[in-house]
Amino acid sequence: MGQPPGYGTFADRAVVLDDPPLLLDLQGIDVDGTEAQRLLPALERAFEEMRALEAGGIANPDEGRRVGHYWLRAPDLAPDPELRQAIERTIDEVRRFAAAVHDGSIAPRPGTRFSDVLHIGIGGSALGPQLVADALGTPDDPLGIRFLDNTDPEGIERTFSELGDRLETTLVVVVSKSGGTPETRNGMEEAIARLRARGLDPAAHLVAVTGEGSALWRRAEEQRFAGRFPMWDWVGGRTSVTSAVGLLPMALCGHDAAAFLDGARAMDAATRVPDPYANPAARLAVAWHVAGEGRGARDMVVIPYRDRLGLFARYLQQLVMESLGKERDRDGRIVHQGLSVYGNKGSTDQHAYVQQLRDGLDNFFALLVGTLEDRLVGAPLEVEPGVTSGDFLAGFLLGTRRALLERGRRVITLWLPRTDARALGALIALFERTVGLYASLVNVNAYHQPGVEAGKRAAAEVLSLQRALLDALSGEEGALRTAPEWAERTGHAGLAVEAFWVLERLAADPRRPVRREGPSDPVRARYGFVS
Amino acid sequence: MGQPPGYGTFADRAVVLDDPPLLLDLQGIDVDGTEAQRLLPALERAFEEMRALEAGGIANPDEGRRVGHYWLRAPDLAPDPELRQAIERTIDEVRRFAAAVHDGSIAPRPGTRFSDVLHIGIGGSALGPQLVADALGTPDDPLGIRFLDNTDPEGIERTFSELGDRLETTLVVVVSKSGGTPETRNGMEEAIARLRARGLDPAAHLVAVTGEGSALWRRAEEQRFAGRFPMWDWVGGRTSVTSAVGLLPMALCGHDAAAFLDGARAMDAATRVPDPYANPAARLAVAWHVAGEGRGARDMVVIPYRDRLGLFARYLQQLVMESLGKERDRDGRIVHQGLSVYGNKGSTDQHAYVQQLRDGLDNFFALLVGTLEDRLVGAPLEVEPGVTSGDFLAGFLLGTRRALLERGRRVITLWLPRTDARALGALIALFERTVGLYASLVNVNAYHQPGVEAGKRAAAEVLSLQRALLDALSGEEGALRTAPEWAERTGHAGLAVEAFWVLERLAADPRRPVRREGPSDPVRARYGFVS
16 A cells, blocks of 8 residues: 655646646656656657647648647637638627527527527537537526437437427537538438428528538538538547537537637647646646556546536547557557547546456556536535535545555546636647647657548448348349358458348348348358348 | 458357347457467356356355345346345335336325436446436336436536426435445435425435345335335345346336346346357357456457447446456455456447557457347438448448458457347346356456445545544634645644645635635645634
8 A cells, every 4th residue: 555645746746727727636647757857858849849730830741731729719820811710700600690599580480499409410520519518508508409429220219209399490500521421411311301201491400510612511502501610621520629510509509609719728828838847738748658658558547526527538538549549650650559548427437447446457547637616506505514515526536536546556636616618618628739749749640540441441341232232132032142152242252241240130120121041140041032 | 451350260259149139249359269268167167156156155255245136137046035035026016116106106296296217326326227228218208217326516406407397296216225325325415405495395205225224224214215125235236237226217217127137037048058159158258358368458448339328338337347356366366457448339439539449559359239120110211222320330330340350459249139128138137247257267256346445435534634624724713824734733644635625625615614825736825714
């Protein structure tokens, strides 16, 4: 049983920010040891690279793109006036659009008013808005919001059945940078079919947030969607929450988008300072490097002690893993970098897996997030004399922190004053910067995602295979063959396993013209066509 | 770019179950290689230990307890008639209670009827019911359900504000085995205060699910709660979903609890077979061992391709990490065992972190879960000619599986026919058994959680410290001291860091009689009392 380092070490390693207010506690990670000292030159380069990126340099060389999410909250820093104006114009258009929805001048039909938002998007087009809605939403918001973030037909049915008749006053916001994300396209088609089935005009319900010139962008113009907002190629999906992607749902739900942007802007300023000690993002990047030995050797377990931050770990999971999980470094060397992230919320997670964190594998470092204020609304109740539910919550955070430190586990704690819009903007900006600096430290490109394409390509092959199998089976009515035999006949011998699963799925659906003879078994099952 | 092993290997390694219907695809893990062969004797012992456990042996020696979750769905297997009768009686009482709630004979007040359930519990007392509610709930259920699974005052406020006036017809189910879980106690006190504030009789709304004889059990009797159901000491929280903990909310919400139990029972039968190849739990346990080198060397990333299974990864996270994350093995040797688990749902997660899974760290194996049927309700829409949203969903699963296999990543795929109550019961039972067998393979006790206590103790110390600080500050009005000085004066010199955070929190709350002089800084901040 170890003793955590004492108060002096705690005070030395702490980073205190006044604006935005933040306390970063690094008592549990050796951020001033030899290993950390060795990073100082690389950190200087990271500051330099960040300066070049913010000045408009090409930070994503294989896609030839600039990276501009920092400009979204400080348009005056944009490298040219056109960009600045585009950002300012979009912020203004979002605000005016939301106001028109609220006052009924944009409405589904004359005499009605929008009551709900259905946000259709996936990955970077959903997770930021989901985090914000969960962190800031109340039952009194002018519009409620729901999300379709998948292409699961059961999930789609559930969402529409929860909406029920409210679909008639639902604004459907479709978010896809490329305009061609299949999950999002499918969700949109399912929404359009249901609007039509009720005799409604889909276009009056639809808003597109997409790249200027994409197929969705043009469709929104041709079919006169209720609204259309741009996604720029210099904003990555996982850092798009301060673009129209995040601002539009915030404004529609009545959340303080201006304060959110202001919090992010203030944090950007604080993390722009090229000081390895005073800059909290630099401090965090060093802490990640030390804890993970610069190669993601330990997972980051993210536990915010607030129900409203219950999606924050998933938000960071996407931001961190998609940015850092790379096969090659920027010099083309194979490095297999990354940093695995998971977690939910405290103290709930203590009852789920702190048993393992304390006693089991030394394969993680913890990032705990606390808030200083007890509750923003309502009166505190004393559940014991002088003690509130919030005191318990903070007690559990401090208790877990100590229990982990005693076992030599690595712990970072971050304290915010509260979880309002400004603090949330600041929190997100802090980790955007940390990821950028850390990527420089380990020399990977944080701004592309080449590995995602392979899965998409393979999925498209499976759909082609399905079409080919249906053609082949229907062309030979009565023939019964095994999955490898059908795969072979359709010229997809290399996809025999996939053919088995496709045929199993088709045979499981009584509405599909495929039946199986024999047991559901990869060797014995044979499949044929039923007309 | 590797080729995954071919169809023959796929077929050899597949496990096909007829009842409950299940297809387990182990193409992506070498479950028949030398390493796996070496496990066969240990697997024989694991089967033997499982037999002894099911027969009523003491499986949790340091707590002197039997482990009986398998009896909950097959009471005739319980080792003595009293247990069998207690299980059967409770199943019957749950059914009758729910029926009385539905027909209004148990009601908040004469002439009213319960409309909602508020389930208060944390960890094992919440996650099973949450998973089930998310997997099976519909807007047409006889009662809606919400959860308080934390002691966050903001989260508590949000839940009650969402309930609004429906609190007057809300049944409050309080679940705590010990009857003394602070988070749950706090949630109950907050509920009682709100019921009282509306002039309602709290007891008419309250149901306790707790250990017979616990403080909560006695309180439920004395204050005549609307209902009371037992938790037995031979059922662990993380395996309690087939006890009253899970059955009561299922029955109240109108889900098919009998089918759920039946699915679990059928899976128990299939995984009781001491055959290392035909038993899917044994096969999975071997796969975990091979993939994680018997020491949790790789995380398990759980991605079910169904929105309704969006909590399944968290459910497994608790079941696996709390069961396996142990400092010592059963012979007292320090081993630091465990298996880290995370994930959310597909294809959504592909847009979040499959980039890293494919290109980045080789520190995981994936567990993908698919369902064969397209959708249970509603008509499939063709989003492209001949292709449905569900085809895309399955295509993404198969595409990701292939993209990972091509990179030599380890993948397990599990196919269910659908996600109804019976399949869900079977799925949970499969992993309960897998965890039990795997724990035997690595020689740890899966049925205790000694590491959880340290955090609880440390949290209690923080609350004592808070009380002592408030006493000390109020006893010296006008005195201003730093956190370490106050810690010293209260005899808690070793808790100076915790004192800093406690004082910061108290000073941040204008309703608390503590103020800070100077900046929020561990060295310079000084705190005093305000009367």
